[in-house]
Amino acid sequence: MNENDFKRYKKIQIYGFIFVSLFILIICFVIGYLLNRNYTLERKYNDLNDKVNSNLSEISNFDYEKDEAEFIDLEEVAFKRELKVLPDGEEYPDKQRIYLTFDDGPGKYTNELLDILEEYGVKATFFVIYQPNHEEEYRRIVDNGHTLAIHSYDHSYKKIYKSVDGFKEDIDKTYDFLLETTGQEPLFYRFPGGSSNTIFKGNKNDLIDVLNDKNLVYYDWNCDSNDASKKALSSNQIANNVIKGIGNKKEAIVLMHDTNAKLTSIEAVPLILDYYMEDDNVIFLPITETTEPIQHVKKK
Ligand code: ZN
16 A cells, blocks of 8 residues: 555545544434424423313313303392282283293192292293193192193103104193193193104104194293203202393293102292392293294294
8 A cells, every 4th residue: 555545545534434423413413303303292292182181171061060150150149029020911022031831740849839930920831741640730820820731641752753643642632631620721732852853753744733723832942941951950050051041032932841850940940030030121921822932843
């Protein structure tokens, strides 16, 4: 090896060394960058995950345990039991009209409910079923000036919605029973499950024809207390659902239940009435012939 060769060899060695060092440096840099990025992304992911989880828990709590701030404290509402003007066939066009309706009764709490309504001077509507041991309650509903209306004979979807004949038979039996018990012809009807139920597979027009033939007007609702939900609700929760459901509706038909299993529904009634008692723009009415029907399904 001469001197020139040696110099060239040395040069290649130095360049090689620089090249390898640079290469290692770049690799280290890239690895460092990737690790850092991974860490940042992981942190962002965790933050987002926390946010999503807290939102999800808010959503899942929403139905049952509403945010405290959103909850109307019914204890705070001033207590003033002034009798409301009793309905006398007027339409009260300037007032917000609330129609409390109670399905599936009478039951063991009906008298308690009637006592409460009497105490507040409020009239309501009862969509009843056949309960042979509660004949006094049917009569008291009528005598107290509430509206007694047909819901069903035995509330068996299977029988009622099996056929048009089954539907008619259920209504006829209830109609005759109520007429016999109270001496008054029923004028109003509520479909078990509502007019929009999907249990009946035939043409709904046929069912509506049966009602028309009997001169029965059917009413659904535009405010659901949700007291028929699987989870038993407290009276406070039911009253909250009703008050929020009524909102600013000019006419609110409120769905509630009056059965042996629904004591909290009855206990919710004074909470609801207390809330509106001082509001002169609100009137509670029973369904009468002047009440605008709320119907989820209409005859086509
Ligand atoms: Zn019902």
